[in-house]
Amino acid sequence: xxxxxxxSNNLPHEDAEALRxxxxxxxxxxxTVITILGHxxxxxxxxxxxxxxxxxxxxxxxxxxxxxxxxxxxAVYRWILEPADRDAVLANVALxxxxxxxxxxxxxxxxxxxxxxxxxxxxxxxxxxxxxxDVAAHTSGPLRQLLVGLVTAYRHVGDEINAKLxxxxxxxxxxxxxxxxxxxxxxxxILTTRSKTQLIATFNRYREAHGTxxxxxxxxxxxxxxxxxxxxxxxxxNDHVKYYEKVVRDSIKKLGTDEDALTRxxxxxxxxDLKVISDVYYKRxxxxxxxxVAKETSGDYKKFLLTLLGKED
Amino acid sequence: xxxxxxxSNNLPHEDAEALRxxxxxxxxxxxTVITILGHxxxxxxxxxxxxxxxxxxxxxxxxxxxxxxxxxxxAVYRWILEPADRDAVLANVALxxxxxxxxxxxxxxxxxxxxxxxxxxxxxxxxxxxxxxDVAAHTSGPLRQLLVGLVTAYRHVGDEINAKLxxxxxxxxxxxxxxxxxxxxxxxxILTTRSKTQLIATFNRYREAHGTxxxxxxxxxxxxxxxxxxxxxxxxxNDHVKYYEKVVRDSIKKLGTDEDALTRxxxxxxxxDLKVISDVYYKRxxxxxxxxVAKETSGDYKKFLLTLLGKED
Numbered sequence: 001x002x003x004x005x006x007x008s009n010n011l012p013h014e015d016a017e018a019l020r021x022x023x024x025x026x027x028x029x030x031x032t033v034i035t036i037l038g039h040x041x042x043x044x045x046x047x048x049x050x051x052x053x054x055x056x057x058x059x060x061x062x063x064x065x066x067x068x069x070x071x072x073x074x075a076v077y078r079w080i081l082e083p084a085d086r087d088a089v090l091a092n093v094a095l096x097x098x099x100x101x102x103x104x105x106x107x108x109x110x111x112x113x114x115x116x117x118x119x120x121x122x123x124x125x126x127x128x129x130x131x132x133x134d135v136a137a138h139t140s141g142p143l144r145q146l147l148v149g150l151v152t153a154y155r156h157v158g159d160e161i162n163a164k165l166x167x168x169x170x171x172x173x174x175x176x177x178x179x180x181x182x183x184x185x186x187x188x189x190i191l192t193t194r195s196k197t198q199l200i201a202t203f204n205r206y207r208e209a210h211g212t213x214x215x216x217x218x219x220x221x222x223x224x225x226x227x228x229x230x231x232x233x234x235x236x237x238n239d240h241v242k243y244y245e246k247v248v249r250d251s252i253k254k255l256g257t258d259e260d261a262l263t264r265x266x267x268x269x270x271x272x273d274l275k276v277i278s279d280v281y282y283k284r285x286x287x288x289x290x291x292x293v294a295k296e297t298s299g300d301y302k303k304f305l306l307t308l309l310g311k312e313d
Numbered sequence: 314x315x316x317x318x319x320x321s322n323n324l325p326h327e328d329a330e331a332l333r334x335x336x337x338x339x340x341x342x343x344x345t346v347i348t349i350l351g352h353x354x355x356x357x358x359x360x361x362x363x364x365x366x367x368x369x370x371x372x373x374x375x376x377x378x379x380x381x382x383x384x385x386x387x388a389v390y391r392w393i394l395e396p397a398d399r400d401a402v403l404a405n406v407a408l409x410x411x412x413x414x415x416x417x418x419x420x421x422x423x424x425x426x427x428x429x430x431x432x433x434x435x436x437x438x439x440x441x442x443x444x445x446x447d448v449a450a451h452t453s454g455p456l457r458q459l460l461v462g463l464v465t466a467y468r469h470v471g472d473e474i475n476a477k478l479x480x481x482x483x484x485x486x487x488x489x490x491x492x493x494x495x496x497x498x499x500x501x502x503i504l505t506t507r508s509k510t511q512l513i514a515t516f517n518r519y520r521e522a523h524g525t526x527x528x529x530x531x532x533x534x535x536x537x538x539x540x541x542x543x544x545x546x547x548x549x550x551n552d553h554v555k556y557y558e559k560v561v562r563d564s565i566k567k568l569g570t571d572e573d574a575l576t577r578x579x580x581x582x583x584x585x586d587l588k589v590i591s592d593v594y595y596k597r598x599x600x601x602x603x604x605x606v607a608k609e610t611s612g613d614y615k616k617f618l619l620t621l622l623g624k625e626d
Contacts, residue, residue: 117430120467130469133506140498145458148506152465154433156443185453193446193461 001275003310006040012047015040016055019048028067030300037080038307041271045080071259072301079267079308084118087111088126090264091119091151095138101147101229102247103264104135108150109196109236113157120151142184143226149192150233156195163205166198170206173214177230184226191233199237213238241273245280248289257296262305270308278309314588316623319353325360328353329368332361341380343613350393351620354584358393384572385614392580392621397431400424401439403577404432404464408451414460414542415560416577417448421463422509422549426470433464455497456539462505463546469508476518479511483519486527490543497539504546512550526551554586558593561602570609575618583621591622 015036022029037045052060064076078086087107094103107119123131135147169190176187191199206214215234219227235243244265251261269277278289285292290311297305306312328349335342350358365373377389391399400420407416420432436444448460482503489500504512519527528547532540548556557578564574582590591602598605603624610618619625 117467124467124469128469128471128473130467130506130508132466133469136502136506144498144502149461149465152462152467153445154430154437154443154465156437156441156446158441160441185457189449189457193443193449195443 001273002271003274003278004039004041004270004308005310006044010040010044012044012051013055015044015048016052016060019052019060020056023063023067030068030072030303033064033068033076034300034304034307037076038304042083046082049080068300070301071263071297072299072304074259075263075267075301075304078263079270079304082122083268084115084122085126086267087119088123088131090268091123091131092127092134095134098138099225101139101143101225102232104147105150105229105232106236106240106243106268108147108153109233110240113154116151117154139225141226142188143224143229145184146188146192146226146229146233149188153192155193158195159197160195161197161201163201166201166205169194169202170209170214173202173206174210177214177218177234178210184230187230191230191237196237203234203238241276241280244269244277245284248277248281249285252292252296259297259301262293262297266305266308274309314586315584316587316591317352317354317583317621318623319357323353323357325357325364326368328357328361329365329373332365332373333369336376336380343381343385344616346377346381346389347613347617347620350389351617355396359395362393381613383614384576384610385612385617387572388576388580388614388617391576392583392617395435396581397428397435398439399580400432401436401444403581404436404444405440405447408447411451412538414452414456414538415545417460418463418542418545419549419553419556421460421466422546423553426467429464430467452538454539455501456537456542458497458501459505459539459542459546462501466505468506471508472510473508474510474514476514479514479518482507482515483522483527486515486519487523490527490531490547491523497543500543504543504550509550516547516551554589554593557582557590558597561590561594562598565605565609572610572614575606575610579618579621587622 018032018036022032036048040048049060052058052063061077061080064080065073068076078089081089090103091107094100108116111119120131123129123134127134132148132152135151136144139147172186172190175181176184190202194202203214215231215238218231223231232243247261248265251258251265265277266274281289290306290309293305293309294302303312331345331349335345349361353361362373365371365376374390374393377393378386381389391402394402403416404420407413421429424432433444436442436447440447445461445465448464449457452460485499485503488494489497503515507515516527528544528551531544536544545556560574561578564571564578578590579587594602603619603622606618606622607615616625
């Protein structure tokens with residue numbers, strides 16, 4: 001369930017005009033920006049972008065960049081991109097800033113196969129490089145094999161489960177991932193080519209056979225980037241809602257909020273399952289996500305996030 | 314340039330009716346089958362398939378399978394599939410029959426990125442497995458890395474060349490491919506992620522620096538499947554017309570024609586560049602391709618291939 005509250009009767013041209021008015025004169029009327037863009041779904045926003053361009057011969061995104069600042073600007077920018085384009089930007093930023101391979105794993109495992117392919121299309125359009133080209137250039141060894149395999153996968157979507165395969169591959173994962181014996185080649189093959197349904201059957205089979213989940217106690221302070229990416233891959237396939245709850249929790253728990261992570265989850269999921277993530281958050285932490293967000297952020301950035309969370313200030 | 318001669322004013326319903334008539338009564342009128350299907354492009358054939366289904370509630374492909382036999386049946390079957398579906402079938406047959414990884418390399422390197430992606434879509438639709446899943450299941454080690462990387466690539470298409478990169482990567486290829494030093498990881502990264510334009514610049518740079526092409530004397534009788542696939546990858550990127558000329562030449566040169574290979578090249582390229590391949594064949598062998606095909610094949614199979622070659626018997 002989404003948290004976004006978007007009326008279905010908006011008029012793109014009126015929205016474009018109202019935004020233009022908000023930019024004019026002294027300073028920017030941020031409240032209007034939030035009220036409009038925080039209450040439109042991605043299709044509506046693309047219509048507004050086109051209407052704005054049509055009327056004013058100006059790119060709405062560029063104008064917003066010059067009108068807004070800081071985390072608020074970043075959040076608005078990410079929110080109003082087409083979803084595939086947003087993920088392309090998030091992936092590129094993650095690669096360039098080094099080390100946040102979780103973003104690459106999220107995009108590859110949470111999106112549907114066709115959506116992931118659209119991100120690859122958007123990535124090429126924007127950067128004139130393929131996504132896998134940039135992933136491969138920033139990594140090496142098993143981490144490269146895993147991440148390139150994840151971003152380039154086009155998996156079968158269906159209910160078919162091969163129980164025998166789940167059995168065999170649960171044991172392969174046990175050896176490679178849990179016991180850390182031998183090469184990771186087969187574990188990577190399984191995680192990068194099997195359908196999501198088949199993988200979940202394999203993880204379930206693992207739990208039955210070993211009495212614990214495959215990710216349990218998998219990471220410690222010595223874990224390297226590959227092990228972390230492997231862990232995230234299994235977690236996001238298994239239950240991406242629980243995974244996102246943890247990302248949000250960590251982003252707030254730190255000394256100084258990790259705005260990038262918080263923004264990423266909220267803009268990426270507001271139109272999809274942020275309500276579910278927020279419920280799991282409440283269950284886990286006994287505090288409402290919107291209260292924590294209100295406490296840990298401020299100004300227009302706070303107002304915008306709360307709007308996307310379906311809770312105006 | 315194509316060899317296929319297809320009039321633009323065909324009527325799908327009339328073609329469907331004529332085919333039906335050819336199936337009725339004693340035996341099949343193969344001549345009509347050849348005259349119609351050998352003179353229609355893939356769009357026209359898909360229209361005929363739909364018209365046939367509409368009028369007779371029967372699958373044209375199934376009917377043809379029961380009417381025709383041997384190499385002729387196989388050639389017609391492959392010809393009338395949608396191109397992406399045909400390549401999915403060719404890839405699957407190559408994987409199941411083991412060892413002909415050249416077919417996987419061809420599909421991955423000759424097709425445009427969007428076409429290759431359509432093959433992956435068609436493959437999943439037909440087999441409920443992803444193409445990379447089946448490639449990975451049939452291979453291991455560097456061969457798997459190369460082939461999975463090739464089939465899953467979605468490369469940038471464009472004229473941009475990074476000359477510095479071409480320089481560096483020509484040397485990486487030299488070390489890994491020619492000198493066979495160290496790991497193949499970087500060579501595989503280059504061949505599976507760079508754009509075709511960039512790769513050709515790299516191969517050209519190689520030739521300048523080393524006075525010979527990278528594939529020269531690369532293979533000998535001790536070469537393994539990985540080395541063969543690597544060789545084919547570089548050749549098809551460099552000049553797939555020359556590559557196909559060699560496939561055709563080898564298919565005929567053998568004691569007993571390799572009908573599968575001959576059929577594959579003719580049905581795959583008749584609508585694209587078979588004329589060019591045929592010209593290169595003539596230049597290389599001083600004999601017309603259609604004469605060799607007429608000499609080495611027989612019956613309706615021969616008539617059908619010659620029709621696709623634009624030369625009726």
